[in-house]
Amino acid sequence: MFKVAVIGASGLVGRALVEELAQQADWQVVSTGFRRAGPHSITLDIRDAAAVKQFVEREAPNAIVIAAAERRPDICEHNPALARALNVDAVRSVAEAAKQRGAWVLSISTDYVFDGAHPPYRYDAQPSPLNAYGRSKLDGERALTETTDFGCVLRLPLLYGPIVDWAESAVTSLVPAIAASASASPGTKAAVMDAWAIRYPTFTPDVAYVIRQMLERHARGEAIRGIVQWSGDEPMTKYEIAIRLAGALRVEARLTPQHTPTDATPRPHNCHLDSSRLEALGIGRRTPFDTAIRQVLEKFPWLASDVRNTA
Numbered sequence: 606m607f608k609v610a611v612i613g614a615s616g617l618v619g620r621a622l623v624e625e626l627a628q629q630a631d632w633q634v635v636s637t638g639f640r641r642a643g644p645h646s647i648t649l650d651i652r653d654a655a656a657v658k659q660f661v662e663r664e665a666p667n668a669i670v671i672a673a674a675e676r677r678p679d680i681c682e683h684n685p686a687l688a689r690a691l692n693v694d695a696v697r698s699v700a701e702a703a704k705q706r707g708a709w710v711l712s713i714s715t716d717y718v719f720d721g722a723h724p725p726y727r728y729d730a731q732p733s734p735l736n737a738y739g740r741s742k743l744d745g746e747r748a749l750t751e752t753t754d755f756g757c758v759l760r761l762p763l764l765y766g767p768i769v770d771w772a773e774s775a776v777t778s779l780v781p782a783i784a785a786s787a788s789a790s791p792g793t794k795a796a797v798m799d800a801w802a803i804r805y806p807t808f809t810p811d812v813a814y815v816i817r818q819m820l821e822r823h824a825r826g827e828a829i830r831g832i833v834q835w836s837g838d839e840p841m842t843k844y845e846i847a848i849r850l851a852g853a854l855r856v857e858a859r860l861t862p863q864h865t866p867t868d869a870t871p872r873p874h875n876c877h878l879d880s881s882r883l884e885a886l887g888i889g890r891r892t893p894f895d896t897a898i899r900q901v902l903e904k905f906p907w908l909a910s911d912v913r914n915t916a
């Protein structure tokens with residue numbers, strides 16, 4: 606039986622992937638989490654190389670997906686040692702264990718490996734990260750490709766999907782400010798939203814579908830190697846995302862666009878990822894943003910109605 610290990614199954618991407626793979630009746634899936642490991646998953650600290658090796662030897666998967674990481678740019682900027690431990694060293698230990706076992710390994714990376722000045726970026730474009738998060742993820746890509754050639758890096762842009770709280774995704778993290786602006790009395794300040802950086806919000810169930818298609822290729826003996834990228838195709842600033850979110854939430858938000866960057870951590874302007882390498886293999890799915898965001902809000906009606914009640 607084809608066996609897949611999902612490392613970091615408790616996170617935004619990991620949960621969507623486990624849900625997608627559950628539809629594959631003839632596959633076995635083993636999941637790991639860390640602080641939020643649930644009853645159906647194994648607790649694994651990927652900073653512990655010996656534990657990683659033991660896990661891979663014991664479970665003997667055919668494929669490993671690394672969805673565990675430190676993905677918050679501000680935390681990486683302030684704690685580069687943690688960023689390295691999770692985003693570089695842990696990727697190397699998983700890749701080493703995978704190589705010994707003969708397992709194909711897929712590691713998730715980010716559009717932040719690029720500086721955002723010359724989009725779109727092909728998979729073979731020169732990376733030039735602007736912040737500690739991007740640097741750690743680029744080093745993680747290299748750790749994987751230097752350790753094993755039986756593996757793949759999948760770069761992704763800003764993600765959103767089924768959440769456990771608004772803060773889990775940089776898309777839904779805008780909701781509290783949208784709600785507060787809708788409930789504020791006339792004359793108070795509107796919520797300021799970034800209208801400078803261009804993002805391509807990408808739906809995690811679509812990412813999960815893409816990863817399943819990649820796993821299917823490996824199961825057929827046609828494993829993809831090297832670097833691939835997947836991205837939604839609707840460019841939006843956070844200001845535009847906030848307007849769409851307010852529409853989906855049916856609240857009258859009062860928003861002001863901010864046309865210059867204000868983040869303490871430097872962030873790229875536009876890292877549009879070219880997805881053509883996967884598209885050429887017939888891989889991909891893009892749910893339109895307005896449809897997908899409504900699906901997210903419908904899954905959490907209590908969260909959305911809290912917002913409407915506040916507004």
Ligand SMILES: NC(=O)c1ccc[n+]([C@@H]2O[C@H](COP(=O)([O-])OP(=O)(O)OC[C@H]3O[C@@H](n4cnc5c(N)ncnc54)[C@H](OP(=O)(O)O)[C@@H]3O)[C@@H](O)[C@H]2O)c1
Pocket residue numbers: 612613614615616617618619638639640641642649650651652671672673674675676691713714715716742761762763764765774775
């Ligand atoms: N979110 C985005 O917008 C975005 C955009 C581009 C690329 N990416 C990339 O996509 C991948 C997945 O990101 P995500 O958004 O799903 O992240 P996430 O929601 O923050 O989840 C992170 C995962 O890492 C696990 N983890 C943290 N520390 C760990 C440790 N010491 N040992 C083992 N597991 C640990 C967490 O487990 P517990 O929660 O159980 O502790 C969780 O499962 C990352 O590689 C990220 O860089 C994300």
